[in-house]
Amino acid sequence: MSEIVLETRQLTKTYKNRAAVNNVSLSLNKGDIYGFLGPNGAGKTTTIRMLLGLIRPTAGSVHVFGKPLATNKLDILRRVGSLVEYPSYYGHLTARENLETIRRILDVPVSRIDEVLAIVRLTGEERRPVKGFSLGMKQRLGIAAALLGNPELLILDEPTNGLDPAGIHEIRELIKSMPKEFGVTVLISSHLLSEIEHMANRVGIIREGQLIFQDSIEMLKRQASSQLRLSVSDPETARLTIARYDSRAVLEDGALYLDLLSDEQIGRLVAHLVQEGHSVYRVEEIRKSLEDLFLDLVGGDSL
Numbered sequence: 001m002s003e004i005v006l007e008t009r010q011l012t013k014t015y016k017n018r019a020a021v022n023n024v025s026l027s028l029n030k031g032d033i034y035g036f037l038g039p040n041g042a043g044k045t046t047t048i049r050m051l052l053g054l055i056r057p058t059a060g061s062v063h064v065f066g067k068p069l070a071t072n073k074l075d076i077l078r079r080v081g082s083l084v085e086y087p088s089y090y091g092h093l094t095a096r097e098n099l100e101t102i103r104r105i106l107d108v109p110v111s112r113i114d115e116v117l118a119i120v121r122l123t124g125e126e127r128r129p130v131k132g133f134s135l136g137m138k139q140r141l142g143i144a145a146a147l148l149g150n151p152e153l154l155i156l157d158e159p160t161n162g163l164d165p166a167g168i169h170e171i172r173e174l175i176k177s178m179p180k181e182f183g184v185t186v187l188i189s190s191h192l193l194s195e196i197e198h199m200a201n202r203v204g205i206i207r208e209g210q211l212i213f214q215d216s217i218e219m220l221k222r223q224a225s226s227q228l229r230l231s232v233s234d235p236e237t238a239r240l241t242i243a244r245y246d247s248r249a250v251l252e253d254g255a256l257y258l259d260l261l262s263d264e265q266i267g268r269l270v271a272h273l274v275q276e277g278h279s280v281y282r283v284e285e286i287r288k289s290l291e292d293l294f295l296d297l298v299g300g301d302s303l
């Protein structure tokens with residue numbers, strides 16, 4: 001059995017009778033890179049704030065390292081690194097000075113500052129005031145701060161917000177290395193599946209406060225299942241014949257779409273159609289992309 005690092009049970013947050021987060025039960029195993037996905041306003045940040053004890057759930061609970069957060073907050077948060085929405089820093093201080101203020105609170109050795117600066121590749125920029133940093137550098141400094149206390153769990157809320165493709169790539173590579181190199185479990189939120197699909201091993205998809213999917217990337221891919229498209233001479237009547245094989249067959253843009261059948265079933269279906277006098281022009285397999293599936297799940301309009 002893999003060890004559960006983070007678990008929420010029916011986590012709910014209501015603002016003025018509106019549930020921003022509704023009965024969400026997440027679970028993260030040790031070493032997971034868990035992609036927490038959802039469109040704008042879905043409830044990602046609200047969930048993450050509850051995971052970090054920044055706001056109190058209306059109902060439900062958060063368990064981290066096997067203990068309830070509500071009664072073990074300090075012990076738990078000591079072992080968690082986080083970056084929520086935008087990193088906070090003192091602009092007039094240098095990167096090193098900013099990290100130093102956090103280091104004192106966490107009480108870790110000074111050498112740890114050099115280590116985290118190297119991890120996020122800010123060595124060499126550490127003596128510059130942060131107000132002169134680019135967005136990507138500030139974001140990396142935020143991640144450095146999150147790593148300072150050698151966390152076992154890292155919670156990052158849209159850490160690639162506002163970064164260019166090169167910056168996104170760099171942060172993605174950095175996060176990917178975390179479980180292997182540092183034994184860290186990571187929860188990372190995003191509104192883009194494409195951004196996390198090559199990094200995460202598990203995903204949770206939240207829409208309007210509800211968790212609508214939680215499983216491995218492989219299972220998500222399997223859901224992006226194939227369909228069969230049939231072009232025939234008389235689709236209207238062919239649909240009635242096909243209904244015996246797939247009652248949910250639909251007629252769209254002059255072609256018939258049905259759930260994928262086995263080779264044998266397709267053979268029989270085509271023979272049957274021909275027997276009934278139809279000409280079968282084309283039999284195609286249409287595979288939905290992962291992105292299409294994600295947009296179907298969360299509703300393309302809201303993105």
Ligand SMILES: Nc1ncnc2c1ncn2[C@@H]1O[C@H](COP(=O)(O)OP(=O)(O)OP(=O)(O)O)[C@@H](O)[C@H]1O
Pocket residue numbers: 015020038039040041042043044045046047191
């Ligand atoms: N303090 C608050 N008071 C009232 N409503 C709130 C509050 N915080 C969040 N909400 C509402 O809860 C819902 C979820 O917001 P949340 O910030 O968690 O979404 P999100 O998934 O992080 O979105 P984004 O991708 O834009 O960051 C939104 O409808 C938001 O307006």
Ligand SMILES: [Mg+2]
Pocket residue numbers: 044045046157
């Ligand atoms: Mg958010």
